[in-house]
Amino acid sequence: MTTAQGVPVEVQVTGGTVRGVDEGGVSRFLGVPYAAPPFGEHRMAPPAPVQPWGGVRDASAYGPTAPKGDYPPQYQPLLPEQVIPGEECLNLNVWTPTDAVGTGRLPVLVWVHGGSFMNGSGSVLEYDGTAFARDGVVCVTINYRLAAEGFLFTDGDAGAGRANLGLQDQVAALRWVQENVAAFGGDPARVTVAGESAGAMSVTTLLAMPSAEGLVAQAITQSGAAAHTLTPETGRQVAATLADALGVAPTREAIAAVPLGTLVEAASDLVVEVQTAPDPARWGSLALSLLPFAPVVDGTVLPRHPLEAFAAGASAGVRVLVGSNREEARLFLVAPGAIDLVDEPTLVGGAGAYGLQAEGLDLYRRNRPGASPGDVLAAVVTDWFFAVPAIRHAEAREAGGGTTWAYRFDCPHPAENGGLGAAHAVEIPYVFATAHQPSAHPLAGASPSDDVVATAHGTWVAFVTTGDPGWAPYTSATRTTGVLTERVSVVDDPDGAERAAWDGIR
Template sequence: MRRPVLATSHGLVRGITGPEGIGVFKNIPYAAAPTGPNRFAPPRPPSAWNGIRDADAYGPTAPQAPYPPPMDRLLPEALVPGDDFLNLNVWTPDPAARLPVMVWIHGGAFTNGSGALTGYDGTAFARDGVVLVTLNYRLGAEGFLHLGPGDTGRANLGLLDQIAALTWVRDNIASFGGDPDRVTVFGQSAGAMSIGALLAMPAAKGLFHRAALQSGAAHHTLSPASAARVTARLAAILGVPPTRPDFAAVPVQHLTAAQLRLRGEISARPERALWGEAALNLMPFEPVVDHDTLPRAPTDAIAEGVAAGVDVLVGCTGDEFRLYTVPSGLGRTVTDGLVERTATGYGLPPGRGVAAYRAAFPAAGPGELLAQIVTDWFYRVPALRLAEAQSRHGARAFVYEFAWSSPAFDGALGACHALDVPFVFDNLADPAFAPLLGDTPPQVLADRMHGAWVSFATTGDPGWPAHDERHRAVRRFATAPGTVHDPRGGLRALWDDVR
């Protein structure tokens, strides 16, 4: 097998030639290992190396605890031990070309995931004329611990890692056949929420030119006050003072175990008085509006035009939250009272909010109603607001809904969270996705969806009308795809007063 050698700003790398002649380069460091003095510190450049560095296998991944059951059987993971995990991977069809670039930011609730999943293999993108990059970033407390206003410049380290990776792309991707002036960043779940924050971060400006956000937008962040509650409780669980040196002295395995315990406590008592916004999101570690690295809430900043000119492709799956209610059996335990408390907790008008959902889904039981309300609050409505904001400030915004229903769990999963990822990557055959996809996922749908993402990165147009507040075009990806206008518009309008 031919072993291509390319130059980066820190040294030469030797990749492999994959299927269809695609050049594959893995485990390229974009920042120094976040250990020792670099732990709980902003990313620093990697050291240069002499000779040729082999880039033929995935490198270490960020420390994390495995998903708990039943998510461990449904969401694929790739855990590679090692300290030097701020690395990235590149697939290129032609190092001598100047092709559009797509940079993938993985999801995992800011505590799980990596760029090393086989399902994120970039061969299909490279086959279709795109240079594809995947990356790792710091997770959990390592990436998103906030220690207050005196800790300037050290919040949101996971986002700063992503910016360091995008900076590496700007400075190096031309050696791999990519055009640094045509970079599309795309991600799913926490990856998409990261992109929502990047759109509002001064340090990220100009590092990407288009953005595709799947099942996440700019809405979900923590205030400093909420982050302080999380930090204080994590320190108490660990038995250390809440300072950066004391957290940095905690062994990684103890820290990840404490994070699991903390998340369990929040899930058991999701009270805003205890946890602030983390009680609604059930995510103790996520971007923090620290007024420095992230100066303002992304929703507000984007609404005022801070990301003007960045075209976006944004949307969600039709039944996002069923991933969490169906496999666990939670949906069978939901009562009408819980549905009402959840809806009013999200700000919907008491009584009237749930009544509107019952009218829209007359055959749905309490568990299905709860899943639909959470899907809209967490995913669909933030996506629409991001599209509206960008279109108001001169960018093109394209909205989609993934509506193909999985046959898993006797069809009860519907179009659940994460189901769209293998279609976007055109990797339906990857066995890691089988528990979600079932036996015969439609390849024609992967062709359409993957093709739309490639077209968006290449031309800025995924193939359907742009979204604006007059027409509200939404592309629905299902067995029989089509474009609809303002689907479930009455429910959308219901959320307009909830900010």
């Protein structure tokens, strides 16, 4: 029966039958649970199997989002959130060509959202998978637990399998995909897992986790690599600070007994403290990474640092596309209005804090004649936080026998999107071909280029579908990189002198 929302389509999955909606040849199934609600007996514990339901479950609307705080006010217009209450927050969304339902033959893209491990969901509007489905890709977006609920690390967690619950949620979602995606038309042997920012850091980490082995054939990491993991000592420090703010013992049991809303607020306050008053004497490495909730190398769930694992051959059989945006850090300087306040002493002090020597900073200045100190600092921070870690990821995989492709996204120009340029997260609506949605305009600009959309989206479709984005793999000898603008330009070692300035530092 045709309704205002389209034509109902039913699919049998783990847990029961779901009823999605077909519109224009693309069927969407939203809010489908892949694990039990992580509350009550399941709170702050590894994900439990999905609870079956009777009858037909409506899957025409997004499901609950994981508990989270708000982005700081300056980022809210740029990164609009969905906030949907409810306990069944471990859910996912599927878009697929309607005529492919049940065939089990199409490539699959599983998207892991970003948000500093504090924010985000699979229901952000720019993650709509319709364009991928129209191009023959089954697109899946997922939720996972955030902040303390997903990344708390306390004494007793190492060896107990209780660390990195947010990552364990992602593994549970990937297992669900393996078991169910054929019903939607996807081939479980052709799964690509992708993510941006914290999502890309998650994807990178998943490739080093034994529990995720065999669940994906390919991966894409956008603006996030293996550099941003925590040691157990740092994880325990974060837990102790959080517990002190809550007035409880620094144990998982004591923190799990805190009312959810109180815990979410306290975790958000802790992140604000780290990010606005990053005292190295107090926070150590977190004063630079600014991510107090992140994957912990706990020795069990994540046995060792991902770069070590890759160099030793972990996930060598998984094809990986890794990259970043040309002007990532402009998001964090333009949005709060700080970029024009950076003077020369601030630039020198900031570059020094990241370990860049005077001659290296002079190189950045020379390569940007006429640039303000804020513009130069943005370039330095971009490379420290995003570009160089992506390169180290590719280098480690090369050492371990893996095949990796590198990209850099270079659009739009800062004049086209309020000074942001090719800043952090800007590529997402281009990749999903959702750049023309009004909610994407603060990031992508009011008149995003159709050619850039076609290039970015088409590159992702090509990689997901064929395992090749269209240029040669990355090696330390050639450093071949696909530079994405209105077209793909293949460049060996772009800005190589600046890359080399970080050798031995980052």
